[in-house]
Amino acid sequence: MKHLKPINRKAGLVETATARPEGAQDKTAKDVVALQQGGPPQQPEPHIPHGCSLVFSPGWEADRNGGTAGLCQPVERDLFDCHMGCFWPAQVPDQLNHAPDWTAKCAAAQKDWRKIDLIFPDEKKK
Amino acid sequence: MSSIGLREFHSFEAAGRRFLYLVPSAAVFALDDCSAAIVDALGHGPKPIEDLTRDLASRFDVADVSDTIAELQRVRALGETSAPPAPMPKILPLRPVPLQTLVVNVTNQCNLACTYCYEYGEDKIVDTENGQQPKFMSEETAREAVEFALRESRENPRAHITFFGGETLMNFPVLKATIAYARRRGAEVGKDVDFSLTTNATLLRPDIIEFLATERVGVTISIDGPEELQNKFRVFHNGKGSYDIAAPKIKALLQRHRSRPVGARVTLTRQTLDVSRIYRHLTDELGFWEVGFAPVTTAPGRDYAISGGGFDHLLDQFRGLAADYLDAALNNRHHGFSNVRETLQEIHHGHAKAYPCGAGLGLMGVSTDGRVALCHRFAGSDDHGFGTVRDGVSWEKQQQFLDSHHVSNKTDCQTCWARPICAGGCYHEAHTRYGSTNRPNLHYCEWIRGWTHTCLEIYGELAERNPAFLGQFDDDVPEKVS
Numbered sequence: 001m002k003h004l005k006p007i008n009r010k011a012g013l014v015e016t017a018t019a020r021p022e023g024a025q026d027k028t029a030k031d032v033v034a035l036q037q038g039g040p041p042q043q044p045e046p047h048i049p050h051g052c053s054l055v056f057s058p059g060w061e062a063d064r065n066g067g068t069a070g071l072c073q074p075v076e077r078d079l080f081d082c083h084m085g086c087f088w089p090a091q092v093p094d095q096l097n098h099a100p101d102w103t104a105k106c107a108a109a110q111k112d113w114r115k116i117d118l119i120f121p122d123e124k125k126k
Numbered sequence: 127m128s129s130i131g132l133r134e135f136h137s138f139e140a141a142g143r144r145f146l147y148l149v150p151s152a153a154v155f156a157l158d159d160c161s162a163a164i165v166d167a168l169g170h171g172p173k174p175i176e177d178l179t180r181d182l183a184s185r186f187d188v189a190d191v192s193d194t195i196a197e198l199q200r201v202r203a204l205g206e207t208s209a210p211p212a213p214m215p216k217i218l219p220l221r222p223v224p225l226q227t228l229v230v231n232v233t234n235q236c237n238l239a240c241t242y243c244y245e246y247g248e249d250k251i252v253d254t255e256n257g258q259q260p261k262f263m264s265e266e267t268a269r270e271a272v273e274f275a276l277r278e279s280r281e282n283p284r285a286h287i288t289f290f291g292g293e294t295l296m297n298f299p300v301l302k303a304t305i306a307y308a309r310r311r312g313a314e315v316g317k318d319v320d321f322s323l324t325t326n327a328t329l330l331r332p333d334i335i336e337f338l339a340t341e342r343v344g345v346t347i348s349i350d351g352p353e354e355l356q357n358k359f360r361v362f363h364n365g366k367g368s369y370d371i372a373a374p375k376i377k378a379l380l381q382r383h384r385s386r387p388v389g390a391r392v393t394l395t396r397q398t399l400d401v402s403r404i405y406r407h408l409t410d411e412l413g414f415w416e417v418g419f420a421p422v423t424t425a426p427g428r429d430y431a432i433s434g435g436g437f438d439h440l441l442d443q444f445r446g447l448a449a450d451y452l453d454a455a456l457n458n459r460h461h462g463f464s465n466v467r468e469t470l471q472e473i474h475h476g477h478a479k480a481y482p483c484g485a486g487l488g489l490m491g492v493s494t495d496g497r498v499a500l501c502h503r504f505a506g507s508d509d510h511g512f513g514t515v516r517d518g519v520s521w522e523k524q525q526q527f528l529d530s531h532h533v534s535n536k537t538d539c540q541t542c543w544a545r546p547i548c549a550g551g552c553y554h555e556a557h558t559r560y561g562s563t564n565r566p567n568l569h570y571c572e573w574i575r576g577w578t579h580t581c582l583e584i585y586g587e588l589a590e591r592n593p594a595f596l597g598q599f600d601d602d603v604p605e606k607v608s
Contacts, residue, residue: 007585008473
């Protein structure tokens, strides 16, 4: 900064924290833009968001009930829950025809998500 | 067309230069002519950027003006009126905070009967005379307190124990045994344990002085100044003043105890409001290295309470002594007015406080029966307790406390520029004045703002004229207990 001179330690931190990145910066700095006011300028190349934050989908900051109890983390839970309560497409087994018991051991996703197992169609046929 | 306007800050001048103390970040920036002109031009209200640039075009280069506006926006001294600032987030710690200081009340008895005392006087919280608590802490409870301090200091390499009372030296045998025990246990678990105590000095003896010096115990002496001021309130139970007994013992202590600076802690009342005279007596005549002043904590209406015009008078006196401090600091000389040093320390770091002090966060107080409370001033009170040194403290209770005492809950503080440094003031003072720890101390707002402004000016003056002096404030220091 040319016109303001940081005097105490906090001012030094403010200056560092608000420094605008020039040119290409690391991708993490770019990816949290949607969560902040202002922020660094967007890059010209296509921007691929991480998580749901850029489409204002439920699940990232708030769950589908508006609370924080059922956020889309960990990713394993995300896989299980998204196909039911959320429009976000998730690849899950066909529970109507081939794997009706896929979630039988998972009563509460927050606790039991580890019990959701992988499905191997060939092995199931045997 | 969007307009820009001033955001929250406090502007001050020092050494012929303009500075901003930004709120809530607590950052201090120096302004150049162009940025000062922009801040002044927006003083009467927001303006469109184009108008602002045009108004200043005769004095500054247009590119400079727009650069400066961007810089002021970047540090949030300015902002667009169409995008009001986001409310300050209320961030609470998610897991227990390491304990930095444990204040251990080794006794609730005292050989003095100071009229204004918060432990014994009219405003006491816990009835220590007729209550259930033991008068003296047992060696066993003191050991449990040491274990508690070591355990709760968690990942910190250091634990700090402050002995408090009552008069700490009335339980010297336990104090002595506890220090030996804590040193041994500290060595076993690989932590430094550091000690300090507060005393009225009347029970000091050569062997005690020797012990405090060799064990490097930090000592704070409660004393109100020269004889007639000290004897107004600091009296024995028979009403006799304590100066004659205390003064020679203090001199003996100061002569022998060189391993840690010995400080004086003065309680100011309406009748003893003579800061520079007290300071001169305590430093020049008795030889204290540092002197800290605090207005007496009291319910309104007490005879000795400082109120109304008293705080203005107090501020004038503080400013006078602060000018001496600045003079000494510019010449790299030591000056012992610790109120300035402590405020400069806070300004230097730019801590934006969510809580007025570390009570219930990194500091807790233990009563003689081992109950742990918010701080030493609440030790033994069930309403302000978190647990015991034996069974530990409840993180849930601590969280509830932190949630309900966050500065964002104090509506009155939301428009005050001094809130990063004050955060509503002492819980005990609020409890005594207003009957609740979560109320801000509105009776001394003007005084806090006035004093913070003075210290900001001193800070700015030093930053411009003797910046090397500020290097001494780089380290964090443990919180003072009074």
